[in-house]
Amino acid sequence: MPNQQKKVIFCMAGALSFVCALGVVTALGTPLWIKATFLCKTGALLVNASGQELDKFMGEMQYGLFRGEGVRQCGLGARPFRISFFPDLLKAIPVSIHVNVVLFSVILIVSTLVGTAFFMYNAFGKPFETLHGPLGLYLLSFISGSCGCLVTILFASEVKIHHLSEKIANYKEGTYVYKTQSEKYTTSFWLTKGHN
Template sequence: MPAPQKKILFCLAGVFSFVCALGTAAAIGTQLWVKGTILCKTGALLVNATGPELEKFIGEIRYGLFHGERVRQCGLGGRPFQFSFFPDLLKIIPASIHVSVILFCTVLIIFTLVGMGFFLYNAFGSPYETLHGPVGLYLWSFIACSCGCLIMILFSSEVKIHHLSEKIANFKEKSFTFKTHSERFADSFWIILACSLVHFLNTLLIRLAGFEFPFSKPKDSGTATGAADLMY
């Protein structure tokens, strides 16, 4: 592929990486990771609520990685309640998983920015070592994509397997018992998925630029050398 087209592809991949870094940073600070509704089970059983009456006992909940909000509905109107994961909820949530999610989000941002820098370096500079050239680009993209996948897996297990929404809903509740009525992953969670897909797309752009995947056998091993493969 001609050098100008390679520059365009690498610049495009660098822009994608920068957007992903901004998106991940914005997602970390929002409350839009999970949205759902919670049922005041105790109140509904006391009045044997069914049908439209049951709506008076269904509140809302939403939260992110650091803080959130729930609306308590027990038949007498909604009562909003703000909460923070640190340090309030550390005793009731799987803290190790939650901290790991935050850690991998940080790693994702770092390696996304590193990848962006190396994409631009490959576009306008002269790469001369393995990690400076296309092999390095594959590495940074693979690490960033893996971090995004780990974030989604860990957070999904925290929410679904460990019933995070229900634990939050029953935090400091003595008289009433709450049960998760519905929940879904919100915008910030899907931003992480989109970033993982973008990093996978970046690996395809590297391949489109004419560079073989790492560890693949060259077609003509007799004429290729390590330095020549990385230069363009």
């Protein structure tokens, strides 16, 4: 491969790796991972609501890895709420899974930034074959991809298997019981998944 073509390819790969790191950092900071709707089961059963009446008992929320917000409705008007995972929800969520999602997200950011540095070094420097050459780039790309997959799998299992949305909706609710009706992954989840 000619030297100029090699520089262009490594520069483009380095720029793409840097954009990926910025995308993951942005995704971590936003509460746009999950959007969920939930039903106030207690209130709907009390008044035997059905059809259009159920709309008065439907709430919604959106949350990310660190914070979220939503509106609870139980027939008496909207009650907005805000949540933060640290320290508020530590007793309600599966902490070990959530901390692992954050940890692997940080490793993903670090590995993509190191990958960026190695791509640029390969483009403009004289790399050593072991870590700075193609093997090092393959290794860092594999680590980044693995961490992205782990973040996706762990967060999806936290949401689906451990019913995270329901736990958040029912947090500090003594009287009413909320049941999740729908959940969908939003922008930040797909942004993180896209950087595998």
